[in-house]
Amino acid sequence: MTVKSTARARKKAAPGVPDNLQAGKDAPAELIQLLTPEGERVEHPDYPLAIEADELRSLYRDLVLVRRFDAEATALQRQGELGLWASLLGQEAAQVGSGRAMREKDYAFPTYREHGVAWCRGVDPLNLLGMFRGVNHGGWDPNEKNFHLYTIVIGSQTLHATGYAMGITKDSAEDAVIAYFGDGASSQGDVNEAFTFASVYNAPVVFFCQNNQWAISEPTTNQTKIPLYRRASGFGFPGVRVDGNDVLACLAVTRWALDRARNGGGPVLIEAFTYRMGAHTTSDDPTRYRAAEETESWRAKDPISRLKTYLEREGLADEDFFAAIDAESETLGLRVREGVRSMPDPDPTLIFDHVYAEPHALVTEERAEYVAYAESFEGGE
Amino acid sequence: MSKLTMSKAINEGLRNCLETDPKTLIMGEDVGKLGGVFRVTDGLQKDFGEDRVIDTPLAESGIVGTAIGLALRGYRPIVEIQFDGFVYPAFDQIVTQLAKMHARALGHVKMPITIRIPYAGGIGAVEHHSESHEAYFAHTAGLRVVTPSNPDDAYWMLRQSVESDDPVIFLEPKARYWDKAEISAAPALDLHTAKVVRSGTDLTLLAYGPMVKVCLEVAAAAEEDGRHLEVVDLRSLSPVDFDTLEASVKRTGRAIVVHEAPVFMGMGAELAARLTERCFYHLEAPVLRVGGYHAPYPPSRVEEQYLPDLDRVLDAVDRALAY
Known part of the structure; x- marks a missing residue:
């Protein structure tokens, strides 16, 4: 009887865990949280976080600017300036928290939705928009900010991250790697192979799964019968579920996991429990497969408003601060709009550039044929 | 229907x-x-x-x-x-x-x-x-x-x-x-049979999938210049209905394969080789190919230049007829 009631009490204390993930399982999922949806600061014995007001304000700034950038990109897609956009709306805390936990020499391997992580790494937001506009397939040097190119094929990058981490070990370096992926990707063979390699080679890689509840139209229950973070134990490393809408918890847990990895502790799986507030991409229509009430219930857990509430209540930021962030947000929006609209179409010979690192006779020949063909039109039409 | x-x-x-x-x-x-x-x-x-x-x-x-x-x-x-x-x-x-x-x-x-x-x-x-x-x-x-x-x-x-x-x-x-x-009431053809979708006498365009429409537009444009192009829709890529293809190419004496996939080691290579074997004494020109380049499929803002279109196929038609 005692056990039963304890379990029930613990279940109550784990907000946001759907019943269908808990049903029939012996232990409810524990959700690491340092800032409640109501903006209350709570402590967790395993993940202490000493944080100054400056850093809190700076996290808030990142969250707001990342959301603004994302909103601009969605609008630019609607205006025809971008072919597609994959919005991060709702996942700002998971991305900013984990992104800010990284050190300069750490390396991130993103999916195609990690705009917030890119921001934290210092990648120019305009660089992210090239592939969505259709002028390139990447558009930045991954080694400049240790932020790899976006990967569209689901889960592939988790193996690249693991291999990169294996290299760190071989170099006896103290860097660490984050592999980003989603709840859908957890079903892919590549992701499970990455878990195996990381475990066997004790690679310094943190698997950061943003469980945003939906793989396009499929709920997480189509991918797993247990909470995703528990998958880690079968591979031989720890798994943690963190409130993905709590930037402080994401920061603390990721910092812990990265430090553990860089000190020889091996991989960790972090499941950031969050929600994709928008469509999968601008091509998607979520009204076909999920209820508006569900989305609304997650709106109450918004990652930005809870931090704002906390900052205001504790007197850590004043009106001037919020006004300054709003102004900066406007400036960013303007820069993104103008930047995208003035982004030139590439020269078609781009098709042949960089196919190989060394000259390749067939590409050279086809390029020459193309140029001659294109020139045959000039002045002729 | x-x-x-x-x-x-x-x-x-x-x-x-x-x-x-x-x-x-x-x-x-x-x-x-x-x-x-x-x-x-x-x-x-x-x-x-x-x-x-x-x-x-x-x-x-x-x-x-x-x-x-x-x-x-x-x-x-x-x-x-x-x-x-x-x-x-x-x-x-x-x-x-x-x-x-x-x-x-x-x-x-x-x-x-x-x-x-x-x-x-x-x-x-x-x-x-x-x-x-x-x-x-x-x-x-x-x-x-x-x-x-x-x-x-x-x-x-x-x-x-x-x-x-x-x-x-x-x-x-x-x-x-x-x-x-x-949609017709019954299938006109077996799954693996090719179809002549436009009759012509001067040259055969061989296409499938998305490029059939482009080739029909090419044939219509060529007609205005007095060139009568035949268009064959392969429909099946394995097996290929070589009998239908051979009959067409023997009638016209010229063939161009058009596909979006890269030309190098593409379907066109196999079609050109087999048709050359089957129609050698009927051919007035080598079998030409129009397709994608030996490069990753490009970003969308330049895909028009990558994909075969009316002009690129007509350019190949000119070359084939020049032999």
């Missing part, structure tokens, strides 16, 4: 399969409630249930691998791969297992699996959403490979593919999903 888009025609074809054969199943990502990202399976889960129209986990190798198991158990799975570029995780299962199973079992097991893949470009998509990989599949013995160019063929070829006891790679030209046409 009334006029249908290709997307709707395939939807109707799938519905017919589910209605007529209780062993048929649809498996894929987002094929249920969403009805597929192109709405090809729209409404099917609602009408046939989650047991027959299955939203699978996000794992292509898993989808094809379990379809093989279901086929061993007597089912007839119809698999959807969401986009061309996402088939590669399943490539191992398709090439090493699915394609060889019947031969390895000395004919004792059949693999009646249809794998539907939206392929080819022209819709302004991001990376991995516009590729033409038919040559990989056609190169693999044990797979049948077909691709319709219009709604009527899409409907009937889908039904014929599902009825086949062999694995069929069913390539759907996504840029043609919204083209509309009348």
